[in-house]
Amino acid sequence: MPIASRDRFALLVQREIGRLLGPLWIPAGAAILRWRYGWQIVNASAARREFSRLRRESQAPLLVCANHLTMVDSFLIAIALGSPWWYIRHFSTLPWNTPERENFSRTWWLRLATYVMKCIPVERGGDRREVGRTLERFSYVLRQGDVGLIFPEGGRSRSGRIDPDAATYGVGRVVKSLPGCRVLCIYLRGEGQVGYTDAPARGERFRVLFASLEPKTEHAGMRGSLAITRQILARLTALEANWFDARQ
Amino acid sequence: MTEKEAFETVVKILTPHTKNPAALASAKLDTNILDDLKVNSARLVDVVLAFEDAFDIEIADEEVDSVNTIGDCVRLILAKAS
Numbered sequence: 146m147p148i149a150s151r152d153r154f155a156l157l158v159q160r161e162i163g164r165l166l167g168p169l170w171i172p173a174g175a176a177i178l179r180w181r182y183g184w185q186i187v188n189a190s191a192a193r194r195e196f197s198r199l200r201r202e203s204q205a206p207l208l209v210c211a212n213h214l215t216m217v218d219s220f221l222i223a224i225a226l227g228s229p230w231w232y233i234r235h236f237s238t239l240p241w242n243t244p245e246r247e248n249f250s251r252t253w254w255l256r257l258a259t260y261v262m263k264c265i266p267v268e269r270g271g272d273r274r275e276v277g278r279t280l281e282r283f284s285y286v287l288r289q290g291d292v293g294l295i296f297p298e299g300g301r302s303r304s305g306r307i308d309p310d311a312a313t314y315g316v317g318r319v320v321k322s323l324p325g326c327r328v329l330c331i332y333l334r335g336e337g338q339v340g341y342t343d344a345p346a347r348g349e350r351f352r353v354l355f356a357s358l359e360p361k362t363e364h365a366g367m368r369g370s371l372a373i374t375r376q377i378l379a380r381l382t383a384l385e386a387n388w389f390d391a392r393q
Numbered sequence: 394m395t396e397k398e399a400f401e402t403v404v405k406i407l408t409p410h411t412k413n414p415a416a417l418a419s420a421k422l423d424t425n426i427l428d429d430l431k432v433n434s435a436r437l438v439d440v441v442l443a444f445e446d447a448f449d450i451e452i453a454d455e456e457v458d459s460v461n462t463i464g465d466c467v468r469l470i471l472a473k474a475s
Contacts, residue, residue, distance in 0.1 A: 270427060270434035277458035299435050314438040318454045366451050367441050 148281050156265075156286055163261040164236040170261055171239070175229045178220060183348035186333070189225045192355045196226040196329060199357060200238055205325035206287040209240055210316060210377045212307055212332050212385065213296035214341045216248060221345075222294060222331055225353045240294035241286050243267045243279060263291075269299065280315055284322045295319065297377050305340035307382045309375065316377060317370030320360055328377055330356045332384035336392075352391075354384045394474055399448075399467045406443045407463075410436050422464030448474050 163170075178184045199207055211222050219242045223232070232239040246266035249259045259266060265286075267279045287293045299313040320326045335349035345351075358380055362372040404420055411417045412431035416424065426432050432440065441452055444466065450473035460466055 273437075273458045273460060276434075277455060311435065312438075313435050314454070321454070366445070366453050367438055367457060368445065368451075370454055371438055371442070 148278070148285050152278075152282055153285065156282060159260060160236075160263065160286070160291070163263050166261050167233050167236055167239075170258075171232050172229045174220065174262075175224055178217075178224060182344075184221065184335075184345060184351065185349075186221065186225045186351045186353055188352055192225050192331065192353045193227055193231075195355055195357065196238070199327060199329060200235075200292075203325075203327070204290065205327055206290075206323040207292050207327050207329065208287060208316075208320060208323075209292060209294040209329045209331055210297050210381065211294065211330070212334065212381055213298055213301045214305065214334065214338055215301065215345050216343050217345070218296070218333065219244070219294055221351060222333055222353075225331065225333055225351070237291045239263060240292045241265060241283065242294040243283055245269055245300070276315070280318055281322075284319050287319070287323055287326070293319070297374050297381070301341040303341060305338075307378060307385050309378050309382060312371060312374045312378055314367050314370040314374060317360075317362075317373035318367075320373045320377075321362070321369055325359070327357060327359050328380075330358065330377060330380045330384060332381055332388055334388060352388065354388050356380050356384060394448075394471065396467055396471065399470050399474075400463065402447055403444070403463055403466045403470070406440060406447060407432065410440055420463055422462065422467065424463045425461055426463065426466070427461070444470060450474055 211218065223240060227238060241263040243265050244259060246268045249255050249266060265279055265282055267276060283293055295316050297316045298308055298311040302308055320328065332354040333351055335345045335351050337346055337349055360373040360376045362369040364372050404417065407430060408417060410432045416429045424430065427434055441457055445452055448470050450470065456469060460469060
């Protein structure tokens with residue numbers, strides 16, 4: 146379903162403001178994660194190569210799907226997939242994401258930060274029409290060539306592990322609306338991360354695993370959306386098993 | 394299929410998903426599924442799939458956006474089934 150012209154214009158303005166301010170906030174954000182909190186992704190280079198390859202090989206939409214344990218996962222995943230300098234030069238590769246509106250609307254500076262950081266806030270469990278409109282806007286930016294990031298579980302995992310039963314249909318709906326959409330599954334976890342938290346421990350070291358796929362389904366409607374979400378969660382579950390196997 | 398039959402089946406399908414059985418017991422067409430019955434929004438997909446199976450219909454993603462109340466479900470199901 147096409148989005149309203151005012152929504153298209155608003156997204157264009159948001160993207161351009163974020164891009165123009167990018168040389169300021171992108172390095173600053175990365176520096177804060179690295180030097181203030183001491184967070185470090187120890188094996189980011191392979192994930193960055195894969196992300197770069199997927200962007201080079203096709204102009205088909207690209208969606209990043211990841212596990213979700215902390216409220217700063219989207220920042221960490223962005224850092225895992227590209228350097229600040231790379232994002233400044235290729236702003237379209239910096240993923241859009243859909244944070245819970247309540248978590249990032251408490252102060253004016255949080256609202257400003259999410260605005261320039263390519264966020265389309267969503268009210269989970271809110272009015273269905275509004276949630277549907279948010280998903281349409283998110284699909285639109287991917288159709289325009291930008292990358293998106295979404296957490297298929299819909300929220301932080303309460304068990305600390307991927308929960309296949311938490312599958313929401315939103316991610317499947319987005320993929321289904323974008324013919325040829327590719328999905329890069331990312332499993333990112335701090336070495337000391339046990340369950341879900343607001344933020345990782347200071348000085349945490351993260352390891353990232355990845356796999357790409359192009360989900361398909363013969364089903365239409367919500368059944369098709371759910372089938373796609375389950376394919377993505379199955380891949381994330383396999384990555385999670387590999388992550389823990391490698392730690393033993 | 395009558396509106397009453399569709400209503401009863403919808404209520405039956407919603408029963409295992411509601412966290413407010415009292416509201417379900419006195420459910421009417423204007424009962425809100427998320428706000429009144431406290432159905433988890435993430436589980437709405439299971440409810441819709443159950444509608445599809447029970448009434449042998451197919452519901453598009455966009456059509457779910459307009460479903461807020463039991464009455465919305467009943468009207469959508471009757472429109473699809475006819």
